[in-house]
Amino acid sequence: MAALGAPLRTLRALLRELRHAAGRSYRDSPAYRHVLAAFRAHRVTSEKLCRAQQELHFQAATYLCLLRSIREHETLHREYHGRGERSPQEVAGLVGFRLPQQPGGKG
Amino acid sequence: LWWAHSPPARLPRPPPAAAESCPVGPCGRRAYAPPAERKRFYQNVSISQGEGGFEINLDHRKLKTPQAKLFTVPSEALAIAVATEWDSQKDTIKFYTMHLTTLCNTALDNPTQRNKTQLIRAAVKFLETDTVCYRVEEPPALAELQKNEWDPVVEWVEKRYNVTIGSSTSILGPSIPASTKETFVSHLASYNMWALQGIEFVITQLKSLILSMSLIDRHITVEKAVLLSRLEEEYQIRRWGNVEWAHDYDLCELRARTAAGTLFVHLCSESSTVKHKLLQD
Numbered sequence: 001m002a003a004l005g006a007p008l009r010t011l012r013a014l015l016r017e018l019r020h021a022a023g024r025s026y027r028d029s030p031a032y033r034h035v036l037a038a039f040r041a042h043r044v045t046s047e048k049l050c051r052a053q054q055e056l057h058f059q060a061a062t063y064l065c066l067l068r069s070i071r072e073h074e075t076l077h078r079e080y081h082g083r084g085e086r087s088p089q090e091v092a093g094l095v096g097f098r099l100p101q102q103p104g105g106k107g
Numbered sequence: 108l109w110w111a112h113s114p115p116a117r118l119p120r121p122p123p124a125a126a127e128s129c130p131v132g133p134c135g136r137r138a139y140a141p142p143a144e145r146k147r148f149y150q151n152v153s154i155s156q157g158e159g160g161f162e163i164n165l166d167h168r169k170l171k172t173p174q175a176k177l178f179t180v181p182s183e184a185l186a187i188a189v190a191t192e193w194d195s196q197k198d199t200i201k202f203y204t205m206h207l208t209t210l211c212n213t214a215l216d217n218p219t220q221r222n223k224t225q226l227i228r229a230a231v232k233f234l235e236t237d238t239v240c241y242r243v244e245e246p247p248a249l250a251e252l253q254k255n256e257w258d259p260v261v262e263w264v265e266k267r268y269n270v271t272i273g274s275s276t277s278i279l280g281p282s283i284p285a286s287t288k289e290t291f292v293s294h295l296a297s298y299n300m301w302a303l304q305g306i307e308f309v310i311t312q313l314k315s316l317i318l319s320m321s322l323i324d325r326h327i328t329v330e331k332a333v334l335l336s337r338l339e340e341e342y343q344i345r346r347w348g349n350v351e352w353a354h355d356y357d358l359c360e361l362r363a364r365t366a367a368g369t370l371f372v373h374l375c376s377e378s379s380t381v382k383h384k385l386l387q388d
Binding site for chain 1: 183187188190191194195201204206207325326327328329331351352355356359360362363366369370377
């Protein structure tokens with residue numbers, strides 16, 4: 001079994017990610033309710049190594065990784081790759097030129 | 108390493124008036140502008156159950172695949188995750204962040220039109236060019252790192268499936284015995300078509316059948332699998348420095364895709380039952 005740490009930590013991080021993703025009404029979102037219900041259902045078990053519990057924990061950790069890396073990827077994209085193309089004025093300005101102003105539309 | 112230590116220069120925002128004097132193509136837009144993004148056109152996302160499975164509703168409209176089929180998924184948890192993806196889109200819809208939706212669309216449409224045998228064959232074929240089987244001889248630090256990190260995973264898979272794989276430093280790679288391939292073929296045949304699409308996707312992302320199987324068998328986490336897949340890159344990063352806008356960008360994207368694929372496989376092949384034990388007094 002993968003080294004996952006405490007289920008509570010995964011659950012809290014996952015709920016925090018869902019909060020970022022959803023916005024205002026995150027507590028009513030189906031994902032939030034489903035995750036909480038699933039964790040509650042698998043909480044009580046008499047077995048020490050409950051397979052279903054570990055499977056759920058792994059799934060939660062995977063979903064957490066998914067949400068977190070999407071958010072980080074989005075942040076990086078916006079910061080470094082989301083600017084689009086420079087306009088001709090800016091390109092000229094990079095080397096210190098200015099575009100000529102011609103009456104009649106060109107330039 | 109100037110780029111590693113100082114942030115890149117910020118581009119100034121183009122002023123709105125600049126749009127008029129740009130080279131105008133036949134459609135009236137700038138020549139190399141990216142296509143306009145789809146705005147979020149729905150308020151609420153909800154799930155409903157139909158005959159084929161669970162469906163996604165955007166306001167009152169039912170979601171459809173790119174080939175105009177009705178979007179149905181077999182698992183409720185998967186439907187909830189897809190609905191969350193659609194709900195988390197803010198002003199514009201960024202399809203490149205919606206990995207689970209893409210996987211469902213692929214499973215429903217099957218655009219490459221492969222059947223189960225072909226999918227399994229494509230997946231097992233990756234074993235011949237598996238990343239963890241290709242070792243370098245130098246630099247010795249990297250060879251050592253590969254031995255310490257990859258050998259345990261290969262051994263675990265060999266033990267779990269009772270096969271021989273091995274590793275090789277030659278350019279041709281290891282010679283995989285036919286019995287090994289047959290074992291994997293028959294193991295993968297136990298998954299349904301949807302799960303197989305997910306498995307093949309994970310293998311393509313990680314470039315390794317061994318890492319994918321140990322991930323799907325829950326032996327390693329997604330972060331660990333991605334780290335092992337990018338081992339040489341991590342080694343070079345530790346040596347020469349990290350470039351955030353390239354390395355971290357690729358790392359996050361790979362993690363997102365691998366996590367989506369793994370989750371997809373597990374949600375498509377699970378069957379959960381809750382057994383209530385009687386308390387004994």
